[in-house]
Amino acid sequence: MLIDLSSNENPYAPSRKVTEAAIQGLKGMNRYVVPEELHMLRKALGEYCGVGTERILPGPGTGYLLERVLCSLAAGRELVVLNPAFLSCLELAARLCKRVVRLQLKPPSFKVDWTPPASGPALVILESPNNPTGQCLISREALKSLLKNEDCLVLIDEAGYEYAGKTFMDLIPDHPNLALCRTLDKAFGLAGLRVSWLVCGDSFMKALHIENVCLCRPAVRAALAALEEQRAVLENVKGVVEERERLKAVLSQLGLEVFPSEANYLLVRSPRPDLGLLLRKRGILIADLSGQWFSGYFRISIGRPEEHQALATAVEDILRTEEGFMD
């Protein structure tokens, strides 16, 4: 059985109550979701974020929501993202936007010059905490400065908000050109159901048909049940964060360079650029970033303690005993 530490998933399944809510939803699957159910979800998500229901647009996954934003707002704009980027919408963006511009992230500081490279209208999409560094790379001041230009729309994916505990939500009411994306995929453990949502500033609200929500009933029911269990989620997050720091210490001791992270994953640099391959042969999958970024850099999702034990044993084995061409 493969230990998958490559996809930033929550290693723990949601509670029985959430699972039962999803099953109840399945029982009514011959019927479409009714507007009342969707309104309940939008209301609950709005309360969770501390904003009005009218700003909430839920959808089946962040990728879907980003595509909706692109379809409505990309024309004539330059899309600015960081490199590496894990956005499934980039191919669509290249078709819809004026151009797609990546800003190269450079270790070890990962400092970004947020002076907009775009000369005209732009859409900036970034993650906070950033994927794959796990660090919050844009300061409040830098963001406010970007938002001063009304032609520059900014969408921040806060998928890791629960782990980092940092948000720009309070900027939403006063900044029409800002939107945030949140998800129940990570801390709430609903990755298999894909429930994400946008919190829209006024410009996003106007452009997106916010009443048009695409979600299935099991996802809506599970999401509502999960949002009632925030205390348990916070406990889970606390455990993941503690485990992250334990793993960071272990991997550093074994000889990997481990970067500070505020997310549910760690960015590491290995002296062996084939670490991903060697781990895969031992049944452990981590994300190899060398296809679009620097060789020897990997992202490791936080898993269960026993998975980390297996990872540490394998890494130790590889770094101490594996031979190859690395001389």
Place this chain on the structure above:
Amino acid sequence: MIKAGLVVNPIAGMGGNVGLKGTDGGLFRKAIELGARPSSGERMREVLSLVTRKDLYFLCGPGAMGEDCLKGTGFEFRVVGKIGAETSAQDTKAVVREMLREGIRLLIFVGGDGTARDVLDVVGLDTPVIAVPAGVKMFSAAFAISAHAAAEMINTFGQAFTEKEILDIDEEAFRDNRLVAKPYGVVKVPDIQHLLQGKKTGSAVQGDVVDKKKEVARIIVENMLEDVLYILGPGTTLKAVTDALGLEKTLLGIDAVINGKLAGKDLNEKQLLSFIEKYRKVKIIVTPIGGSGYIFGRGSRQISSKVLAFAGKENVMVASTLDKVGGLDCLRVDTGDYEVDRSISGKIPVIIGYKEEIIMEVKC
């Protein structure tokens, strides 16, 4: 059964242990005098010991050129070609040529940059290769990074491919502790990166490299201006541009295009300057050298500081694929004229797809 070629350069790497920095040009005899022992065969045996697939049938070079490595491994094989007591680049080329005639689908070879160039001369882009490093100079990106990586390429061969650069390292300069490298060509290599993608990371890899080069070419051609001379540097990325225009490209040289037609081929600095004098409006398109990121001063010295000074940074365009440029800290320029190098420095967009760019910093 899959017919695979296996070639060992038995003298590769012998210069390194005795401080000769290479065995090009018959220096291996001196290496032997100094006590060097062959090691490339061991490398190949190490790789073969990790190969698990059973559907391979090998065609190999005689004796030390491959046969000795396969004996006792359990793999079926047949020897092709003949060699004398001492092997040469000509032997490598002749054996590989014979293997291609016999219809191999994959060529596995062990050697250094020199061997890689010999192999490339024969295989081109038609047959995928797995390059096992055992030379003194192994700067080409085509080389597998480990025995496991090479074995994994063999084990999963047939699923996905990518293109990797082979460099021409000046051995004389290398002995003088200077690294002078220029692109020599590109080979097709099995892509094992796709094996390491998790469930949601499909977007982390940039699809097929060849398709991406076509995208790069498409946007360049679409935006070509009338009566502007386009000077095209070396490399397959820019060959895609001439392909899109239906023109022929000097793969390792500098060509010039104006109004969709070839203005000059394989141009030197003097010819470029006279073209500039004639046409006045000029744009220069180059691609960075993999690994080092040089855009000027290595590999395309014909585009000299004088040529660059005339064109100016605003008329320099850089094109690449993300798998190459995304692994670079910065782009570099070293024309020998510091003032010109400085004028090129700073941020520059690199075209990496159709309407896709990455902002890189140029350093001198």
